[in-house]
Every structure is written in structure tokens, then in C-alpha cells.
Amino acid sequence: MQSEKVQKYIDNFMSEVIRKNPHEPEFHQAVQEVVESVAPYILENPIYIKHKILERMTEPERVVSFRIPWLDDQGEIQINKGYRVQMNSSIGPYKGGLRFHPSVTQSVFKFLAFEQVLKNGLTSLPMGGAKGGSDFNPKGKTDFEVMKFCQSFVTELQRHVGSFTDVPAGDIGVGGREIGYMFGQYKRLTNRFVGVFTGKGAEFGGSLLRPEATGYGAVYFTQEMLNTQDDSIKGKTVAISGSGNVAQFATEKVIELGGKVVTLSDSSGYIYDSEGIDTAKLEHIKLIKNGYRGRISQYVDEYPNATYHPQEKPWGVKCDIALPCATQNELNGDSAKLLIDNGCKCVAEGANMPCTPEAVNLFHEHKVLFAPGKAANAGGVATSGLEMTQNSMRISWTREKVDDKLKTIMQNIHSSCVKHGREPDGSINYVKGANICGFIKVANAMITQGVV
Numbered sequence: 001m002q003s004e005k006v007q008k009y010i011d012n013f014m015s016e017v018i019r020k021n022p023h024e025p026e027f028h029q030a031v032q033e034v035v036e037s038v039a040p041y042i043l044e045n046p047i048y049i050k051h052k053i054l055e056r057m058t059e060p061e062r063v064v065s066f067r068i069p070w071l072d073d074q075g076e077i078q079i080n081k082g083y084r085v086q087m088n089s090s091i092g093p094y095k096g097g098l099r100f101h102p103s104v105t106q107s108v109f110k111f112l113a114f115e116q117v118l119k120n121g122l123t124s125l126p127m128g129g130a131k132g133g134s135d136f137n138p139k140g141k142t143d144f145e146v147m148k149f150c151q152s153f154v155t156e157l158q159r160h161v162g163s164f165t166d167v168p169a170g171d172i173g174v175g176g177r178e179i180g181y182m183f184g185q186y187k188r189l190t191n192r193f194v195g196v197f198t199g200k201g202a203e204f205g206g207s208l209l210r211p212e213a214t215g216y217g218a219v220y221f222t223q224e225m226l227n228t229q230d231d232s233i234k235g236k237t238v239a240i241s242g243s244g245n246v247a248q249f250a251t252e253k254v255i256e257l258g259g260k261v262v263t264l265s266d267s268s269g270y271i272y273d274s275e276g277i278d279t280a281k282l283e284h285i286k287l288i289k290n291g292y293r294g295r296i297s298q299y300v301d302e303y304p305n306a307t308y309h310p311q312e313k314p315w316g317v318k319c320d321i322a323l324p325c326a327t328q329n330e331l332n333g334d335s336a337k338l339l340i341d342n343g344c345k346c347v348a349e350g351a352n353m354p355c356t357p358e359a360v361n362l363f364h365e366h367k368v369l370f371a372p373g374k375a376a377n378a379g380g381v382a383t384s385g386l387e388m389t390q391n392s393m394r395i396s397w398t399r400e401k402v403d404d405k406l407k408t409i410m411q412n413i414h415s416s417c418v419k420h421g422r423e424p425d426g427s428i429n430y431v432k433g434a435n436i437c438g439f440i441k442v443a444n445a446m447i448t449q450g451v452v
């Protein structure tokens with residue numbers, strides 16, 4: 001419960017954000033959460049009010065949107081819409097992923113870019129925040145069509161990015177295949193072999209462990225949260241949503257640490273395997289999703305003891321830990337109630353903003369350990385930062401070295417959340433901790449750089 005003065009500040013601020021950014025519900029949601037966390041801190045430190053930091057932080061430095069024409073395999077012209085939201089460059093070049101999914105809007109990219117600014121601030125690496133992508137749907141497209149689309153996308157995007165300007169990476173619908181095509185086209189257009197994308201193939205400058213980093217990092221963060229209660233992942237039952245990059249590698253790390261993953265999902269439904277998804281089963285899922293680009297339902301063809309639940313989410317199963325790793329707002333208040341009633345004690349967001357505000361409030365109310373995405377999934381962008389470092393130095397670190405650095409970064413983010421998120425009753429509000437810590441880093445850089 002906020003004081004009357006703080007609540008008034010939040011309400012006034014949000015009504016202005018909504019007035020200036022109409023019809024952008026995801027962006028409003030992301031800003032509201034941050035403002036609620038930082039408002040008391042800002043009111044105690046009026047320098048941030050004088051410099052209008054929050055007003056500037058919620059206005060993107062630049063938004064570009066553009067046409068992407070390309071020819072499909074039938075020779076027909078297709079037209080998609082492209083975006084890049086360059087939100088904040090006060091602590092480094094813009095940095096953040098590209099999403100290819102038919103559901104994207106400017107609101108989605110603004111929320112993702114805003115989250116990215118604070119997340120990147122938490123990593124302690126010099127990266128500003130951006131996000132972008134297209135309403136292109138890679139599902140059902142041939143490799144050749146994906147390549148032609150990526151080439152057209154980069155033909156416009158290349159004007160706005162660069163290794164000292166803006167360094168995109170992957171997100172939903174964008175993995176190693178797409179980054180390879182985009183890197184190739186950028187090199188061809190500019191005649192420069194530079195680290196303008198991260199998540200590249202290891203043969204041409206990609207960091208070892210970048211594909212694994214978001215999922216592994218989310219599990220390292222979960223482990224840190226459990227450590228505060230003298231607990232661990234070993235022996236725990238874990239429900240995971242999604243079956244893409246983040247979900248696959250979160251599953252891999254949970255298995256390695258002795259936990260039992262019982263669910264994975266995609267946008268069509270979820271699978272439940274009461275015996276647990278072991279390494280061999282996970283390899284089969286990787287083949288289905290990355291090799292055939294198939295559906296998670298195909299898992300039960302190979303493992304008939306498991307069950308498939310079409311059009312449902314996995315949050316009704318009994319578990320100790322939940323890792324939502326698919327997309328925004330996939331876990332609502334009703335799902336949170338189910339998880340709490342079934343004894344779930346820890347939730348860490350592998351995806352960006354997968355839990356609705358109602359769900360987050362319930363987790364806090366019931367003292368469920370809850371990690372927001374900007375802290376828990378920061379391992380991906382942090383390892384992208386490590387890829388940028390390796391590219392600048394023209395060297396390649398071993399997998400072990402990158403993993404050590406990733407672990408340390410996740411531990412440091414956890415400590416920062418504890419520092420700023422400790423409540424009077426001793427519990428840790430990781431949302432508050434992450435938001436205040438990310439805010440301070442970016443805000444102080446903005447003040448130092450003047451009114452820009």
C-alpha cells in the first residue's frame with residue numbers, strides 16, 4: 001500500500017503516459033510496474049524530478065517503422081511491417097532483440113524496449129536498450145523465404161544499427177538461422193565484418209553459450225532465490241511454459257541441477273510428463289522444435305505415457321517452481337491462484353512480462369519467491385554483452401569462461417535486487433529491487449549527460 005502522496009504521483013504520471021501513448025496497453029503495463037516501484041525513491045530524491053528522468057525514460061529516443069517487401073516461393077509479393085524502438089542510449093549503444101511474430105505492435109516493442117533499458121542496466125555491462133522486429137510469421141515458411149525476408153528486413157534496418165550504435169539479437173521467432181541471414185546481408189550491404197548482431201554462429205564471432213544463456217541464467221537466478229531460504233533446485237518439480245530457446249535451456253539446466261521438469265508448451269497447448277523430461281527426451285523436443293519446426297503435441301507420439309492438453313496452459317499442474325518462458329501475459333491471476341493452491345513456492349520469469357499484475361500481486365501476497373523477467377532473464381543479453389566484448393577484442397572465450405561470467409552476473413543481479421528490494425518484514429521484493437537498481441544506473445547517467 002503506497003502513501004497518498006506517492007499514489008498521487010503515480011496516478012498523475014500514468015495518466016500522462018496513457019494520454020501521450022494511447023492504445024498501447026503493454027507499454028502502459030510495463031511503465032506502471034516500474035513507476036510503482038520507483039515513485040517512493042524518486043520522491044525522496046527530488047533530483048530525479050527536477051531532471052524529469054522518468055518522463056524522459058518513458059519517451060523513446062527514436063522509433064522507426066518501415067516496409068519490408070519480399071517475394072515468396074511462388075513469386076508473389078509479400079509486405080510486412082518492421083520496427084526498431086531505440087529507447088535509451090545513456091549507458092551504451094542500443095541493445096535488444098528482434099521478434100518475428102504476427103502479434104507484434106508498436107506497443108509490444110515499446111514495452112520490450114522499456115524493460116530492456118532497466119534490464120541492461122542491471123547487468124552492469126555498457127548497453128542501452130532497444131527492441132524491434134516484424135509481424136512476419138516464420139511458421140510454415142521455407143528456409144529460402146525466411147532468408148529473403150531477413151535480407152529485405154536488414155536492407156532497411158542497416159541504416160539504423162551498427163556496432164557502436166545499435167546491436168540487435170534474437171527473440172521470439174529469431175534464432176541462429178535468422179541472425180545468420182541478417183548478418184550476411186548486413187556484411188554484403190556495408191562491406192564490413194563487424195559485430196552488429198549478437199547470437200551469431202560460433203564460426204563467425206558468436207559467443208559460446210549465448211544460445212543457452214537466457215535459460216541457464218534464469219535457473220541460476222532461481223537457485224540464488226532458493227539459497228536465501230537454504231533451499232535448492234535438487235528434487236524440485238518444475239513447470240515450464242514455452243518450448244523455444246529459453247524454455248529448452250531452462251529445462252536443460254534444471255535437469256542438470258537435479259530438478260524434475262514436468263511440462264513444456266507452445267501456442268497450441270502443453271505436454272505433461274509425470275516421470276519428468278530427461279536429457280534424452282529434451283533432445284527429442286529440440287529435434288521437434290528446432291529440427292522439424294514442429295509442434296509440442298508431437299512429444300506424446302514418442303512418449304505415450306505423457307499427456308497433451310490442447311489450448312491449455314501448464315499452470316494447473318502440481319509443482320514447486322514455475323518458469324514461464326513463452327510470452328507476455330501468459331500467466332494471469334487465475335493461473336497464479338492455481339499455482340499457489342498447488343504449493344508452488346517460487347516463480348521466475350524466463351519470458352518478458354509473462355505474469356500479469358494480478359498474478360504478481362498474488363505471488364507477493366502469498367510470499368511466493370517471485371523474480372521479474374528483467375532480473376531473471378538478463379543472462380541472455382548479458383552474454384550478448386560478452387559477445388560484443390569478445391568481438392571487440394577479436395578473441396573467443398571458452399564455454400567455461402563464459403559460464404563463469406554468466407553465473408557471476410546473475411549472482412550480482414540477485415544481490416542488487418536484495419539490496420534495493422528488502423521489505424521491513426525481511427522478505428525480498430525482487431520487482432522493487434530490480435526496478436530501483438536499474439533505474440538508478442540509467443538515471444544517474446542521464447543526469448550526467450545533460451538534457452539530451
Ligand SMILES: NC(=O)C1=CN([C@@H]2O[C@H](COP(=O)(O)OP(=O)(O)OC[C@H]3O[C@@H](n4cnc5c(N)ncnc54)[C@H](OP(=O)(O)O)[C@@H]3O)[C@@H](O)[C@H]2O)C=CC1
Pocket residue numbers: 170171172173174214242243244245246247265266267268325326327328330350351352377378380381
Ligand atoms: N531468446 C532470448 O535470448 C531471450 C528471450 N526472452 C524472452 O523469452 C520468451 C521466449 O523467447 P524465445 O524462447 O527466445 O522464443 P522462441 O521463439 O524460441 O520460443 C517461443 C516459445 O513461446 C511460445 N509462444 C510464442 N508466442 C506465444 C503465445 N502468444 N502464446 C503461447 N505461446 C507462445 C512459442 O510457441 P509456438 O512455437 O507455438 O509459437 C514457443 O514455444 C520471450 O518472452 C522473449 O522475449 C528474454 C530474454 C532473452
Ligand SMILES: O=C(O)CCC(=O)C(=O)O
Pocket residue numbers: 095096097098116119167168169170171198352377378380381382384
Ligand atoms: O541479447 C540481446 O541483445 C537481447 C536479448 C533480449 O531480447 C532480451 O533480453 O529480452
